[in-house]
Amino acid sequence: MLTQEENELLTGVGPETPGGQLLRRYWFPVAVTQQLNDQSTAFVRLLGEDLVLFKDKSGRVGLLADHCSHRGASLLYGRVEERGISCAYHGWLYDCEGNILETPPERNDAIMNSVKQTAYPVKQFIGMYWAYLGPAPAPEIPHLDVWVRKDGKRHLFLHPTMDCNWMQAQENSLDPTHAPILHQDAVNRKYLPLDSTRGFIDDMTGFEFTETYYGIMKDEIFGPDYVEQHPIMFPNVLRVHAGTEIRVPVDDTHTRIFEVYFDLDPDGALHDDDELELPVETGAPYKEPAGALHPFARMIMDKVPQQDQAMWETQGPRYDRSTEHLAYSDRGVSMLRKMIFDNIVKVQEGGDPKAVFRDPDHPMIDTGLTHAATHRKPLGRATRTYEVATGKTMPAGFTR
Ligand code: FES
Ligand SMILES: [Fe+2]
Incomplete structure (x- = not known):
């Protein structure tokens, strides 16, 4: 039997929880390869975080926070382009590292230099995309x-x-x-x-x-x-x-x-x-x-x-x-x-x-x-x- 506090410690997966901090030291599969062959974006919820997986037209794969930094629309409906993914709502363009490359209709350097979309590293391994949500540097996927x-x-x-x-x-x-x-x-x-x-x-x-x-x-x-x-x-x-x-x-x-x-x-x-x-x-x-x-x-x-x-x-x-x-x-x-x-x-x-x-x-x-x-x-x-x-x-x- 555990106390309720111990139970929460054992089962919490969110970013602010001790259990979630532990889990953020490991890689997790989030999608199979075929998902990004059939569509350009895929919704991922992992460790309590809502994310969007995408492959840009240069073949790079990114994993970004779901809600656009501008006004919160989902990047699931973004358009993938050569340099990244462009939010469907007003076109803010993100690369796989979460950098903002464009802010239509203006070019807002203040925002581009100070704001970053949350982004996580992705690896492709044994038929799946794997994500790592923890602190850098990321460890290896174990050679099981x-x-x-x-x-x-x-x-x-x-x-x-x-x-x-x-x-x-x-x-x-x-x-x-x-x-x-x-x-x-x-x-x-x-x-x-x-x-x-x-x-x-x-x-x-x-x-x-x-x-x-x-x-x-x-x-x-x-x-x-x-x-x-x-x-x-x-x-x-x-x-x-x-x-x-x-x-x-x-x-x-x-x-x-x-x-x-x-x-x-x-x-x-x-x-x-x-x-x-x-x-x-x-x-x-x-x-x-x-x-x-x-x-x-x-x-x-x-x-x-x-x-x-x-x-x-x-x-x-x-x-x-x-x-x-x-x-x-x-x-x-x-x-x-x-x-x-x-x-x-x-x-x-x-x-x-x-x-x-x-x-x-x-x-x-x-x-x-x-x-x-x-x-x-x-x-x-x-x-x-x-x-x-x-x-x-x-x-x-x-x-x-
Ligand atoms: S909400 Fe994404 S560009 Fe405006
Ligand atoms: Fe069983």
Whole structure:
């Protein structure tokens, strides 16, 4: 349980908040490459700030505050030109650094020399535009193995925007016991549990969390012969098998998930595409009506991501942890929270928080992805027991 003050500290993402200051030490994906191929501007809300991403006619990409410095119209409707973006209202022209180049109808040097549109750096990397909203100099995008390895191919999956705070998604990364229970009847399960209260939890004989230099390694133990590892890169990334979810805090009550799939080449062949554009799949809404909040929306509960989103959103738009009751099995959640609090202090003391990499040539962060790690675990005790105990053929939809 946290106090309300601690809860606000943990979940705040805005520029004036300690949590927001911590998050402003990392790069976040904000759009896929194709978005700026199809249109010249894209609206971005990131860490509570409203921004416009654009590509000018010289091919430069900029990220500027949404509201024009003149009289506040949105630059989303600006015209992209050779030298930048021109506000649709009166034509003030901005370059990618936020400098004002023109102020029609006059040329107002006083304004051009003293006013600057808020502007942030953008990088294009593995099929996405990434933004950095923190103090200069910007660090590197970490060389996470599944983002930089060449012995496979990547593709992207965009989950629908979630109507809840990013920490509800990220706490789930440190919550191994939910999966065999919440996801016991997801459509890709082939078996039914004997006991729907316990689901498949008795297949998991243990779980452990180990701090690493990049974050936390979660070990899920299934008997003496099988351990499944899920690395968490601090603060907002989770890998499960070939899929790496990047949880992007939109504002205090919304989160986007960009998922990067890295499929190892079965022959170990290298793929040296520049990857500025990747295949992208966009998920259909996980609830009906799509934009409504619990309890006015009904979650679609048939697949794993939908089941997760239902749990995170029904905790509330910004879950109040002063009313929770943590159990011993929630110790991974506590570990993540402590790591957030410790790193907020680090930032306040002027240091770099965990998993900020400044060397452009820093070694690859090896999270141990192998062909074996991309495969599902063997049947556990609780799974096998169904057939032994019932002597029944599996029901339709659950056949081997
Ligand atoms: S409001 Fe943008 S130029 Fe006037
Ligand atoms: Fe889950």
